[in-house]
Amino acid sequence: MMMGYGFSGPLGWLGIGFGMIIHLAFAALVIMAAIWMFKAVFGGGHPAERPTDAVKILKQRCAKGEITGEEYQRMKKELE
Structure with a gap:
């Protein structure tokens, strides 16, 4: 018998979807910060x-x- 919620947490597929959205938003923020820093250093x-x-x-x-x-x-x- 398996205990706990499994790999997707208590929300099931909905939890996986929210997790993906959060990870994509974080990746977008990192990319935008890198572009901003590049422009600040080389575009000044x-x-x-x-x-x-x-x-x-x-x-x-x-x-x-x-x-x-x-x-x-x-x-x-x-x-x-």
């Missing part, structure tokens, strides 16, 4: 380049006469 260079692009635009605007030298210096300080 792009935002750092934007201020230099903004400074280039400021230089162009100053060269065209759209802004004065004082405005250029003030805006450049704000960007840094």
